[in-house]
Amino acid sequence: MEKRFQPYTRLAAIIFLVIGCLAVLRPFLAAILFAAAIAISSWPLYQMLLTRCRQRHTLSAAVMTLTLILIIILPLAVVTWNIADSAREVYEHLRVAIDEGTVTPPSWLRDIPMVGEAADAYVRKIIGSREELVALAKRYMEPARHFLLGSGVVLGSGVAQVSLAAFVCFFLYRDGAAILGALRVGMDKIMGEHAPEVADTVSRTVRGVMYGLLGTALAQAAVACIGFLIAGVPAVALLSVATFLFSLVPVGPPLIWGGAVVWLFNQGSTGWAVFMLVWGVFVISGVDNVVKPMIISRGSSLPFLLVLLGVMGGVLAFGFVGLFIGPTLLAVALGLLRNWTGKAL
Numbered sequence: 001m002e003k004r005f006q007p008y009t010r011l012a013a014i015i016f017l018v019i020g021c022l023a024v025l026r027p028f029l030a031a032i033l034f035a036a037a038i039a040i041s042s043w044p045l046y047q048m049l050l051t052r053c054r055q056r057h058t059l060s061a062a063v064m065t066l067t068l069i070l071i072i073i074l075p076l077a078v079v080t081w082n083i084a085d086s087a088r089e090v091y092e093h094l095r096v097a098i099d100e101g102t103v104t105p106p107s108w109l110r111d112i113p114m115v116g117e118a119a120d121a122y123v124r125k126i127i128g129s130r131e132e133l134v135a136l137a138k139r140y141m142e143p144a145r146h147f148l149l150g151s152g153v154v155l156g157s158g159v160a161q162v163s164l165a166a167f168v169c170f171f172l173y174r175d176g177a178a179i180l181g182a183l184r185v186g187m188d189k190i191m192g193e194h195a196p197e198v199a200d201t202v203s204r205t206v207r208g209v210m211y212g213l214l215g216t217a218l219a220q221a222a223v224a225c226i227g228f229l230i231a232g233v234p235a236v237a238l239l240s241v242a243t244f245l246f247s248l249v250p251v252g253p254p255l256i257w258g259g260a261v262v263w264l265f266n267q268g269s270t271g272w273a274v275f276m277l278v279w280g281v282f283v284i285s286g287v288d289n290v291v292k293p294m295i296i297s298r299g300s301s302l303p304f305l306l307v308l309l310g311v312m313g314g315v316l317a318f319g320f321v322g323l324f325i326g327p328t329l330l331a332v333a334l335g336l337l338r339n340w341t342g343k344a345l
C-alpha cells in the first residue's frame with residue numbers, strides 16, 4: 001500500500017517545492033528571464049572572449065557584464081533622468097506662461113495647407129479667453145505631466161531590473177558550462193531523444209528574436225542619429241538613445257522623430273522639418289520593415305501580432321524588461337509548437 005502511493009507523494013513534494021521556489025524567485029523572475037535571454041544571445045561572443053582570456057571564466061564574465069552596463073544601463077539611466085527633468089521643466093514653463101498670458105500659437109501653424117488658418121484662429125480664440133485656457137490646461141497638462149513622469153518611473157524600474165539582470169548574467173556566464181551540462185541531463189531525462197532538437201529550437205529562437213529586436217533598434221537609432229545631425233536637431237545623442245529604446249515598442253520611433261519635426265517647424269525651419277518628416281517615415285520607420293524580418297527570420301519568423309502582444313503583455317507582466325521577455329517567450333512557444341506539430345503556424 002505504501003509503495004503504491006509513494007510516486008504520488010513524491011510528485012506532490014516536487015510540486016510544492018517548485019511552487020515554493022517560484023514564490024521566492026517571483027520578485028526577481030523578470031530579471032532572471034532577461035538575463036537568461038541575454039546570456040543565450042551573447043553566448044558565442046562570450047566563448048570568443050573566453051578563448052582570448054585563456055579560459056579565465058571569472059575575468060571573461062566580468063568583462064561581459066561590464067560591457068552590458070556600459071551599453072545598456074548607463075544610456076537607460078541618462079534617458080530616465082532627462083525625461084524626469086524635462087517633464088518638470090516643461091510643466092513649470094507652461095504653467096508660468098499661462099499665468100502671465102504669454103502663450104502664443106507657433107508661426108508655422110498658419111502655414112499648414114487647408115487647415116492652417118482655422119487651426120490658428122481656434123488656438124488664438126482659446127488663448128484670448130483666460131477661462132477656456134485655464135480649463136484646457138487643467139484638462140490636459142496634468143495628465144501629460146503624469147504620463148511623462150510615469151514613463152520616467154517605468155524607465156527607472158527598468159534601470160533596476162536591467163542592473164539586476166546584469167548581475168545575474170555574470171554568474172550565468174561564469175558557470176554557464178556547468179548549467180548547460182545540468183540542463184542537458186535534465187532535458188534528456190524528461191524529453192528523451194527529442195531533447196537536443198528542443199534545446200536547439202529554444203536557443204535559435206531566443207537569439208533570433210533578441211537579435212531582431214536589438215538589431216532593428218540599433219539600426220533605427222543609427223539612421224535617426226544621421227537624420228538629426230543633418231537637420232540640425234539638438235541633443236542628438238539623447239534623442240538617438242531614446243530612439244533605440246522606443247524602437248523596442250511597435251510604432252515607438254515616430255514619437256521621437258515626430259517631436260523633432262514639431263520642434264523644427266516651431267523654429268521656422270520648414271524645409272528641414274519636411275526633410276525630417278520624410279526621413280522619419282521612409283528611412284527610420286522603414287528600417288523596421290526591412291531589418292527586423294531579415295534578422296528574426298533566421299531564428300523564428302514571429303508574426304507582427306505576436307510581437308505586439310508580446311511587447312504589451314510583457315510590459316504589463318514584467319515591466320520594462322518585458323519588452324524583451326514577452327516576444328521571446330511567445331517566439332519560443334511558437335517555435336516549440338511548430339517543432340511538435342511539424343507545421344508552419
